[in-house]
Amino acid sequence: MRFVDEYRDPDLARALSAKISTLAEPGRHYKLMEVCGGHTHAIYRFGVHDFLPETVELVHGPGCPVCVIPMGRVDDGMAIAERNPDVILTCFGDMMRVPGSNGSFLDGNARGADIRMVYSPLDALRIARQNPDRQVIFYAIGFETTAPSTALTLVRAKREGITNFSVFCNHVTIIPAIKAILDSPDLRLDAFVGPGHVSTVIGCRPYEFIPRDHGKPLVCAGFEPLDVLQAIEMIMRQLADGRAEVENQYARIVPWDGNRQALATMADVFELRPYFEWRGLGFISHSALKLSQRYADFDTELRYDVPGVRVADPKSCQCGEVLKGVLKPWECKVFGTACTPETPIGTCMVSSEGACAAYYNYGRYAKKRLPLHV
């Protein structure tokens, strides 16, 4: 298939693997964090780690949108849907299965709530147009890849004068999460594989503090196996040369300055929250978005009574450590036994971009294979 096969060429993968091995300094262990859940999925799906020397370790980061939603926010959405019979709560498919302390949104539906899966916030707005006697809420999650679609939907809702639509905003931003990771005493990282599609929106400049202030390279990467391997090769080359820079492997998609129209729309619709709780990372200041004063009429949190209770993760769940890259998925006590994609205990097992789900679906089989070191 065009645009796919050329990025999955096994001969080129072996050539890149050989280059990476050559660039690895003997006796040194490298820890590279892929920030984005899409990369985690690609790494396990395509067995990218099989093409790396044992001394190059990939650490999975916090960039899975569903995974970082704390249980309390799931409970908040559930409470709004269950206490208000006129509400239709809408959310992305992955979000339907995220467990809260009172079950998932699917469980809420079984108890009589009206919670619907949508592909786009624009679909939620369409449901609002079709149901003028109901209140339609979009439960918004995601990083800067997804926030523009919510922002554009709100622009259209305001333009059309739709009054039965609102957004329960859980959008988060990637830079504060990377800063939290860099400040974490638990982890020593050598470099970052930067997110691809988030960077389509924000560009590459926001990452420049990482080499400047922390001396670590970051390479924005695409999502095919050769994209990831080439980004790792670019990182290893920087480390071998003693350089620390932001580089853009995904230049076929990512503009260095991002999408200015999308950024302007987001700046109009959103403003930064003073702080927001991330699963696993705790409260991070200025790390999430809420609706701006101009769009306050569309803010679910101003329209409804939101419990806002902080709920601790189940004791057996170690998603927090997995999200920080401190634990590998298979090191969690309940991985693959009590916690599976069919019956997830933690968020990392829900989304295909979650490290646990990706490893459960692909990696555990690869682990049984002989290592493919070139």
Add this chain to the structure above:
Amino acid sequence: MAVPLTVVEAGALDARCRDDDGREEVVAVELVGPVGAGDRVLVHAGVALERLTPHVAAGPAPTQSSEAVL
């Protein structure tokens, strides 16, 4: 994840787009400026995030050099 789609029919705010398997969907294109039939756009959650330039959309021809391919 975002996916590249091809514009089939463009309007001012939305465009009918098709993926490589022939599936079609209506995509909001307000954030990427005017598009025309045949343009490639990167789409996430029903909204185009970036318009791929012809050079980028076509991509360089595969060669034995990874730098050239990617």
